[in-house]
Each structure stands twice: as C-alpha cells, then as structure tokens.
Amino acid sequence: MNKGKEKIYSILDELNIKYIKHEHEAVYTIEEVNNLQLDIEGQHCKNLFLRNRKGNIHYLLILCDEKMADLKALAKEIGSTPLSMASEERLYKHLGLTPGSVTPFGIINNSDKKVKVLLDKDLKHDGKINFHPNTNTATLTIDYKDFYKFLQWSGNEIREVSI
Numbered sequence: 232m233n234k235g236k237e238k239i240y241s242i243l244d245e246l247n248i249k250y251i252k253h254e255h256e257a258v259y260t261i262e263e264v265n266n267l268q269l270d271i272e273g274q275h276c277k278n279l280f281l282r283n284r285k286g287n288i289h290y291l292l293i294l295c296d297e298k299m300a301d302l303k304a305l306a307k308e309i310g311s312t313p314l315s316m317a318s319e320e321r322l323y324k325h326l327g328l329t330p331g332s333v334t335p336f337g338i339i340n341n342s343d344k345k346v347k348v349l350l351d352k353d354l355k356h357d358g359k360i361n362f363h364p365n366t367n368t369a370t371l372t373i374d375y376k377d378f379y380k381f382l383q384w385s386g387n388e389i390r391e392v393s394i
Contacts, residue, residue, distance in 0.1 A: 235364075235365050235366060236364035236365050236366050236369060238339065238365070239336045239339070239364040239365055239371070240252075240364065242339065242381070242384075243371075243373070243377075243381065246377075246380060246381060246384055248373060248374075248377040248380065248381060249373070249374070249377065250371045250372060250373045250377075251371070251372040251373075252364075252369060252370075252371060253269055253271055253369060253370040253371075253372065254368065254369050255267055255269060255368060255369065255370065256368065257331075257367050257368050258331075258367050259330070259331030259332075259367060260331070261275060261277060261296045264370070269370070271361055271370060271372060272359050272372060273355075273358055273359025273360055273361050273372050274295060274296070274354060274355050274358060274359065274360045274361065274375075275296040275361050276293050276294065276295065276296055276351075276354070276360060276361065276362060277293075277294050277295070277296050277298065277300075278291065278292070278293050278333040278334055278335060278362070279291075279292040279294075279300060279316065279333070280292075280316070280317045280321070280322045280325075280326065280328075280333055281302070281314045281315065281316060281317055282314070282315060282316075282317040282321060283306075283311050283312045283313070283314060284312035284313050284314075284315075285312065286317075286321070288311065288345075288347070289317060289321065289325050289345065289346045289347070290309075290311075290314070290346065290347045290348075290349050291326070291333075291335060291337075291338065291346055291347070291348050291349065292305070292349045292351075292392075292394075293335055293348065293349065293350050293351060293354070294351035294353075294354075294394045295351055295353055295354060295394075298351065298353075298394050300394055301394070302314040302315065305349070305392060305394070308392055308393060309349070309390065309392065325340075325341055325345075325346050326338065326340050326341055326346065327340030327365070328340070328365065331367050332363055332365065332366060332367040334362045334363040334364070334365060335348065335362055335378070335381075335382065336362060336363070336364055336365050336371075336381075337365055338382070338385045338387055339365075339385065340365075341385075341387060344385070344386045344387050344388075345387075346387055347387065347388045347389075347390065348382055348385075348387050348388065348389045348390070349390055349391075349392045350382075350389065350390070350391045350392065351391075351392065351394045352391045352392065352393055352394075353394065354375060355375060356375050356376070357375065357376075358374075358375055359372050359373065359374060359375070360372070360373060360374070360375045360378050362378075
C-alpha cells in the first residue's frame with residue numbers, strides 16, 4: 232500500500248527536516264517539470280527503479296537529472312549481474328509507486344528494507360535537492376544532508392556510485 236505525501240510530510244516533520252512544498256500539475260518526466268517553469272531552487276534528480284538479471288535484487292538509482300545512466304558500467308561497479316528497468320508491477324510491489332512518480336520517498340513503502348539505494352556521487356552534498364513526495368503533483372525541496380538523514384532513517388542499504 233502506498234503511503235502518500237501526507238505520510239512523507241509527517242516523517243520529515245518527525246525527523247526535524249525542513250522542506251519547501253511546491254504543488255503543481257501532474258508531471259511524468261524531467262522535461263515536463265522543466266516546462267512548468269517553476270522557480271524551484273536546487274538539484275533536480277532522475278530516479279530509476281532497477282533489477283538484476285534474476286530479479287531477486289532491486290535498486291533505486293538517484294542521479295542528477297541531466298545524466299544518462301550506463302547500466303552496464305553501473306552493474307560492473309556494484310558487482311551485479313546485468314541491470315534493467317524493473318517492471319511496473321515490481322515498482323508497485325516494492326515501493327508502492329507507479330511510473331512517472333518514482334521517488335526516493337517511496338522507500339517508506341519497502342517494509343522488508345531490501346531495495347538498495349544507489350546515489351550519484353555528483354549530487355550536490357552541500358546544496359538543495361528536489362523530489363516528488365510519493366505523488367507527481369508536488370515537488371519537495373530539502374537540503375541534501377537532510378535527504379541523506381531520511382535515507383539513513385529508512386534502514387535501506389545506501390551506496391554512492393559513479394554515473
């Protein structure tokens with residue numbers, strides 16, 4: 232079951248994480264976000280839900296929005312069998328999300344803590360970062376350090392990778 236944006240706001244409040252909410256029409260791609268011409272400070276990110284060849288290991292890759300993921304190189308870096316995009320069914324099963332609304336905040340729906348989080352090393356560790364709060368009709372801006380605090384709170388494995 233998807234724990235929606237109100238649950239995200241509640242968790243961030245409990246963790247004393249400050250955030251700015253930006254409500255907007257539904258968007259499904261980075262291009263659509265950019266077309267809204269919202270004045271949102273900070274790094275926008277691309278979030279990909281991946282699986283290994285056997286489908287028994289899942290990854291949430293978070294990278295700078297202007298980058299393209301080389302899945303072959305990434306698999307080699309993390310010591311995995313070949314990686315591919317996970318299906319819509321797997322996305323919903325493990326993160327409670329649907330295509331177009333993939334976000335690291337979906338990790339709260341991963342009760343078994345088996346989805347591994349892969350962070351692009353080039354994300355600005357001292358700046359602001361933006362994600363959907365489990366819905367693609369809003370964007371949250373938070374400090375990277377607070378975002379990392381949230382990820383640690385989730386209990387899922389976190390690893391920085393080169394993209």
